Structures are given as structure tokens and as C-alpha cells.
Amino acid sequence: MTPSVENVRVTSRNEDADVAVRMEGVDKWYDTFQALKDINLTVASGERIVICGPSGSGKSTLIRCINQLEVIQKGRIFVDGIELSGRRNIAEIRHEVGMVFQQFNLFPHMTVLENCMLAPMKVRRASRAEAETTARRYLERVHIPEQADKYPAQLSGGQQQRVAIARALCMNPKVMLFDEPTSALDPEMVKEVLDTMIDLANEGMTMLVVTHEMNFARSVANRVIFMDRGEIVEAAPPEEFFNNPKHERTRAFLGQIS
Amino acid sequence: MIRQFGWNEFELLVFAARWTIVLAIIAFVGGGIGGLIVALLRTADSRVARTAMIVFIRVFQGTPLLMQLFLAYFGMAIFGFSVNPLIAAMIALTAHASAYLGEIWRGCIQAVPHGQTEAAKALGLHYFARMRHVVLPQAARIAVPPTVGFLVQLLKETSLTSIIGFVELTRQGQIITSVTFRPFLVFGLVAAIYFAMCWPLTLVARWMERGMARATNR
Numbered sequence: 001m002t003p004s005v006e007n008v009r010v011t012s013r014n015e016d017a018d019v020a021v022r023m024e025g026v027d028k029w030y031d032t033f034q035a036l037k038d039i040n041l042t043v044a045s046g047e048r049i050v051i052c053g054p055s056g057s058g059k060s061t062l063i064r065c066i067n068q069l070e071v072i073q074k075g076r077i078f079v080d081g082i083e084l085s086g087r088r089n090i091a092e093i094r095h096e097v098g099m100v101f102q103q104f105n106l107f108p109h110m111t112v113l114e115n116c117m118l119a120p121m122k123v124r125r126a127s128r129a130e131a132e133t134t135a136r137r138y139l140e141r142v143h144i145p146e147q148a149d150k151y152p153a154q155l156s157g158g159q160q161q162r163v164a165i166a167r168a169l170c171m172n173p174k175v176m177l178f179d180e181p182t183s184a185l186d187p188e189m190v191k192e193v194l195d196t197m198i199d200l201a202n203e204g205m206t207m208l209v210v211t212h213e214m215n216f217a218r219s220v221a222n223r224v225i226f227m228d229r230g231e232i233v234e235a236a237p238p239e240e241f242f243n244n245p246k247h248e249r250t251r252a253f254l255g256q257i258s
Numbered sequence: 259m260i261r262q263f264g265w266n267e268f269e270l271l272v273f274a275a276r277w278t279i280v281l282a283i284i285a286f287v288g289g290g291i292g293g294l295i296v297a298l299l300r301t302a303d304s305r306v307a308r309t310a311m312i313v314f315i316r317v318f319q320g321t322p323l324l325m326q327l328f329l330a331y332f333g334m335a336i337f338g339f340s341v342n343p344l345i346a347a348m349i350a351l352t353a354h355a356s357a358y359l360g361e362i363w364r365g366c367i368q369a370v371p372h373g374q375t376e377a378a379k380a381l382g383l384h385y386f387a388r389m390r391h392v393v394l395p396q397a398a399r400i401a402v403p404p405t406v407g408f409l410v411q412l413l414k415e416t417s418l419t420s421i422i423g424f425v426e427l428t429r430q431g432q433i434i435t436s437v438t439f440r441p442f443l444v445f446g447l448v449a450a451i452y453f454a455m456c457w458p459l460t461l462v463a464r465w466m467e468r469g470m471a472r473a474t475n476r
Contacts, residue, residue: 067380094382105377109395118391119381164377171381 019081020045020175020206021066026075028061028230035061037230039075045174048207050217050238053227054253059210062227063177066208067097080174095123098168102180104160106152106167112139113148116167124171131170138166142196158189162196169200176200178209214257218242226250263438268447274430275451281416281426282455284348286409289355296360298389301367311360318357324418326350331422343423351419355412362404366397399470406463410456427451 021043028036035058043049051059064070065077068090077084079093107115116135120126126134139145142162144155152160161181168176178197182190194216201207201220211217217224217238224241226234226249234241234250245251261267300311318326330353331346339345370393378388420429431448435441 069376069379091382091384094380097380099377099380101373101377101380103373105371105373107374107377107392107396109399119383122387122391123382123384167381 018045019043019078020047021080021208022076022078023062023065024076024078026065026072026077028058028065028070028072035230036065036072039232041225041232041235043175043206043208045206046204047222048201048205048220049209049223049225050221051208051210051225051227052212052214052217052253053233057227058230059227060179061230063099063179063208063210066175066177067094067099069099091123095171096174097177098171098173098175099177100161100164100168100179100181102183104152104157104164104184106160106164108152111149111151112144112155112163115152115163116170119167120170134170135166138169139163141169141199142166143192156189157185158192161185161189161193165193165196165200175206175208178207178211180210180212182211182213212257214242226253228253260439261437263434263440263443267434267438267444270434271427271430271444271447271451274425275427275455277424277426278413278416278452279455281347281351281419281424282409282413285351285355285412285416288348288352289359289412292352292356293359293363296356297363297367300360300364315357315361318353319361323350323354323415324421326354327418327422343419346422347419347424351412351416354415355408358408358412359405362408363397363401366401366404367393369400370396399467402463402467402470406459410459413456413459414452 019042021041023039023041026036026039027034039062041062051062053059061070065072066079068084080096082089082093084090084093106112107118110118113132113135116138117128117131120131120134121128136145136148139148142165144159144162144166147155147159147163152163155163165181181197182193185193190213194213197207197209197216198220209216209221219238221238223235224238225232226241226245226247228249234245234247236246241250242254245254296311296314299307300315302308327347327350330350331341331343334346335341374392374396375388378392383392416426417428420426420432425433427448431444435444438444
């Protein structure tokens with residue numbers, strides 16, 4: 001595809017090859033409400049970012065812009081060196097970016113295995129056999145190979161979310177986005193999902209995680225980002241972020257959740 | 259001269275019912291294809307497509323099928339085509355059924371949670387794959403009861419085509435009544451034949467609903 005080749009050339013001049021995601025001066029509006037204000041963020045390949053902040057602060061919007069579930073009004077976003085340019089390369093970007101949702105969003109009319117096979121077959125044009133092998137491998141990795149032939153409604157919330165993670169991984173993405181992946185789970189199921197995410201982090205996956213799980217942030221994140229009213233207020237490594245927050249709003253937020 | 263109502267007359271009714279079936283099949287197939295297109299455009303991102311479909315639906319839901327048949331029939335003559343009742347009926351029934359089915363199915367598509375579309379988008383599935391594999395199978399399940407309800411109604415409404423010259427079941431009943439003077443018997447039989455055609459449709463619907471419930475509710 002010519003447009004993307006062009007984009008690679010344009011951006012590779014001034015960009016490190018190890019940058020997975022780069023946002024430059026991004027503004028996002030919902031009618032008259034500004035959801036994101038001048039967002040500048042560079043995520044290195046293999047980096048684990050945790051984004052936290054009060055509800056309505058724009059955390060979910062931020063990661064949803066990266067795979068263009070939300071359209072931005074101003075600024076530029078690069079994924080793996082390719083600039084998002086609306087409809088032209090939307091599919092190309094989405095191949096590289098996996099996403100896990102708060103509500104799992106598994107396809108209820110398909111088995112777990114079919115959920116994992118659909119995109120590789122329809123998007124990557126993998127054969128049925130290849131897709132099945134890949135799907136079973138990732139279901140193994142999230143520790144639920146035995147559930148392959150069940151339907152999502154037959155699984156617990158934690159199992160469903162692990163299927164959702166496996167489904168995204170089957171596309172072999174370079175970046176994984178997690179939008180409050182444990183917020184809809186019963187407390188006893190949170191750990192199994194976080195453990196799966198920790199495994200993934202240990203394998204070197206680039207991850208952007210919106211979550212309120214501060215222990216996860218402490219142990220896994222390279223950087224913790226605090227957002228409020230559409231702005232990135234503070235971004236720091238976890239020790240610094242939790243022990244010595246610089247901004248007043250960050251301190252207030254940490255005071256409320258701990 | 260008064261004719262007796264006998265086997266011949268009964269046969270005439272049954273043969274006329276074949277036209278009712280042909281017209282119903284035309285309306286089902288035309289309306290099914292047209293309705294799917296209307297429903298997809300009605301839920302598309304493009305504002306132009308959505309508005310065009312709203313206008314189409316309003317016009318065809320807001321005017322009687324009888325008038326649509328008249329207009330299709332006489333419109334053909336005005337626009338220089340030779341008048342053909344079958345083609346006129348095809349046009350009017352297809353447009354009528356497309357408007358209704360389109361609106362029914364639009365509701366079913368919108369009833370599928372938005373997260374399903376988002377998950378499919380996030381996986382890189384393009385529009386047609388998203389619709390074909392994710393949204394429409396889930397919409398289809400809730401679409402069965404209202405769709406069959408409408409099809410049963412449509413089958414009965416084909417009687418209106420008698421106004422442009424079709425001798426289908428209802429019209430044949432009128433003709434036979436006028437020579438036998440046995441209206442209660444004749445129209446009773448006509449009603450029974452309609453019932454015999456509609457009843458299987460509702461049975462098929464029940465069977466489909468159960469099948470789909472099994473496939474999704476495990």
C-alpha cells in the first residue's frame with residue numbers, strides 16, 4: 001500500500017524505530033465537550049503504561065483514539081511508525097493493535113474457539129487449520145484450553161476476559177490496549193485476569209492499560225500516567241508516582257483511592 | 259343463470275391460490291433483499307444514506323399499498339412502458355415490503371450491543387465481515403418473530419393486487435360468488451385456504467426461533 005510506505009518514510013526520519021505509539025498534540029471533542037486536551041505521549045516498544053484518573057478524565061478516550069474507535073479533531077497519532085490517517089489505513093492499524101474491553105464483548109453466538117478464529121481468518125486470511133492452531137495456542141497461554149468449545153455465556157467473567165485477551169492476541173498485535181479490563185469482574189476473578197496480563201508483560205508486549213488496580217500499576221508499569229479533565233497531569237515511573245507525586249491533583253486522587 | 263358450487267369451482271379457487279403464492283414469494287424475496295439494503299443503509303455512517311432511507315420508509319409506510327399498486331400500474335403507462343400487471347405488482351410489493359422489513363430489521367440491528375461492533379472493529383474486521391459474522395447473526399435471532407408477523411400480513415395483502423387485474427384467491431372468490439350466490443360458503447373456503455398458507459409460516463417461525471435460541475443460549 002503506497003500511502004503507508006510514504007508515511008513510514010516521512011516519520012522514520014525523525015523517529016526512533018523503537019517507538020510503538022506516539023501522540024502529538026491530540027485534541028478530541030464530543031460536540032462542545034473537550035475530552036482530550038493537547039495530549040503528547042510517546043510509548044516505547046515493550047513499554048507498559050498504566051493510565052489512571054477519575055471517571056470522565058479521558059483515559060478510555062485516549063486509548064480508544066489509538067485504534068481509531070474515536071476520531072480525533074487535532075494532532076497526530078503514529079502506531080509503529082505509521083500515521084493514522086482516517087479511513088485509508090484504519091484496517092492496517094487495527095491489525096497491529098489489540099484491544100480488551102471492560103465488558104469483554106465476546107461474540108455470544110460463537111464458541112470460544114470461533115471467537116478466536118474469526119479475525120485471523122477474515123482479516124489475515126489464515127486457513128481454518130492455521131487459525132485453529134493459533135487460537136488453541138493462545139487459549140493455552142491464558143490457561144483455558146479446555147473451554148474452547150463452550151459458548152461465552154457458559155464461562156465466568158474472569159474466563160471470558162481471558163478469552164478476550166486470547167482473541168486479541170490471535171491477531172499477533174504489536175500493541176495491546178486494555179480498557180478497565182477488571183472493572184466488570186467479581187473480586188475473586190480479578191487476580192486471574194491480572195496474572196494473565198502480567199504474563200503478557202513479562203513476554204515483552206507493549207501495553208497501555210487503563211485501570212484502577214494500583215498494585216498492578218506498582219508491579220508491572222514502567223510509567224504511570226495520571227489524567228484529569230482531558231489532560232495528562234503527571235507521568236512518572238511507579239515508585240516516583242506513588243511515593244512522591246508532584247502535582248496537587250495527583251495527590252488528591254491518590255488520597256481518595258488508597 | 260345460477261351455477262351450482264361444485265368440485266370445479268373449488269378447483270378454480272385452489273388454482274387462483276397459486277397466484278397468491280407467486281405474488282407472496284415475489285414480495286418475500288424482493289422485500290427481503292430490498293429490506294436488507296434499506297436496513298443497512300438506515301444504520302450506515304453516511305448521513306445522506308440514512309436520510310434517503312428515512313424518506314423512503316416514511317413514503318411507503320405512509321401511503322396505502324392499494325395506492326402504490328395503482329401508481330405503479332398507471333405510472334408504467336405514463337413513463338412509456340407497456341402496462342404489465344405482474345411487473346407493476348412486483349414493483350409495488352417489493353417497495354412496500356422493503357420499507358417495512360427495512361424498518362423492522364433496522365431496529366434489530368440497533369438492538370445488538372454497540373460493544374459487539376467495537377470489538378469487531380478493534381479486531382480489524384471490515385464492514386461486510388462485521389455485519390456478516392458479528393452483527394447480523396445476532397440481529398437475525400430477534401428479527402424472526404416480527405418478520406414472520408409481517409410476512410403473514412403481506413401474504414394476505416396480496417389480495418389487493420386484484421385491483422390491477424390479478425385473479426388471485428380473493429378475486430376468484432368474488433367471481434365465483436357472483437355466479438353461484440353462495441357467498442358464505444365461498445368466502446369461508448377462501449379464508450380457510452388463506453389460513454392453510456399462513457399457518458405453516460408461523461410454524462416455521464417457531465421452529466426457527468427454537469433453533470436459534472439453542473445456538474446462542476448455551
